Amino acid sequence: MLKVFLKSIIVFQFFLVISAEIYFKEEFLDDGKWEDRWIQSKHPGKEWGKFVLTHGKFFGDTEISKGIQTSEDARFYGLSTKFQPFSNKDKPVIFQFTVKHEQNIDCGGGYVKIFNCDLDPEDMHGETPYLVMFGPDICGPGTKKVHVIFNYKGKNLLINKEIRCKDDIYTHVYTLIVKPDNTYVVKIDNEKVESGELEKDWDFLPPKKIKDPEAKKPEDWDDNPKIEDPHDSKPEDWDQPEYIPDPDATQPEDWDDEMDGEWEPPQITNPAFKGEWKPRLLDNPNYKGAWIHPEIDNPEYVADPNLYKHNEICAVGFDLWQVKSGTIFDNVLITDDEAEAEKHARDTWGAIKESEKKAKEQQDEEERKAAESKADEGEEDDNNLEDTVDETGDSKEEADKHDEL
Secondary structure, three states, X not given: OHHHHHHHHHHHHHHHHHHOOEEEEEOOOOOOOHHHHOEEOOOOOOOEOOXXXXXXXXXXXXXXXXXXXXXXXXXXXXEEEEEEEEOOOOOOEEEEEEEEEOOOOOEEEOOEEEEOOOOOHHHOOOOXXXXXXXXXXXXXXXXXXXXXXXXXXXEEEEOOOOOEOOOOOOEEEEEEEEOOOOEEEEEEOOEEEEEEEHHHHOOOOOOOEEEOOOOOOOOOOOOOOEEEOOOOOOOOOOOOOOEEEOOOOOOOOOOOHHHHOOOOOOEEEOOOOOOOOOOOEEEOOOOOOOOOOOEEEOOOOOOOOOOOOOOOEEEEEEEEXXXXXXXXXXXXXXXXXXXXXXXXXXXOHHHHHHHHHHHHHHHHXXXXXXXXXXXXXXXXXXXXXXXXXXXXXXXXXXXXXXXXX
């Protein structure tokens, strides 16, 4: 019995392995060939920047860290590639990639777009319809978020939540999981940062309930919790001026009425001033509470169990604007298996994250030492210049003495 059970587990695990599909994977490991797979947009009217293959100024591994980098400031970037089309019907789909803003980006996108087969790569631009847009976007201190945008029936829908992105200079992996039960998960560096239901977190559908257009608050509905005491009256001494002449002020001795006019003491705040009188408040005996507008089923609401589904996923692209270039994109993965995505993240980002930080620290230390060395050389040059001046001065004094002789 135990053997049968263990055999069943093995068969089940084997089934899981062979059932997992990788629809697209790009790690940019084959130096020049990636340019044959990825197509630069030629859409007119844009100043297109160029992607270059590099592991960056500091890196964790010469090969694993290698990706495509934006190389020109203040440019649009348009690069995409197609793959064998597939549908995510009845199964999850995971979109994953790494981003490294080693230039300490000030304003620019770091996201990918997913397309169907209608995409013309050479004409891709900002208005080109897409299925999903996912990834970080940074612009100044106010915008540091992860975009998760779905296109539904021709409309681009932004998530109703704020997901903060990483804003440092190191490599990070972004993962979006869309499940056939109409739920989603967003991960950064293999850690969940947001999740929920598609219908609740995006405006895919009209609301299920709406306020009853026929319902109105009754005219006698009293929603004031307090009322003024009808028996309260203003005290006779209540009304006092806000300002009064300063009783301690005296007319200056040199005051001339003919020259300076009639003297008047300065005004001060009246300590007896009480402001506007209002009757005290009492609990309202007729208070019924806040009136709540009754709701009814929205006749325009129609449930859609296939919010998650795309009949044809066929292409991925980078459609960006960057003020300051230097972002490296890498390790693009589209699969139906979350475990495979986690493993790929560990094998790529996970394999270099610590060594990348050490490389940056070493680079900073070398730059610090170089700056100190340059400063020391500058001081030596200044000292040598002073010695030259002194020697020149001594020679001049000797010459002057010789002339006197």
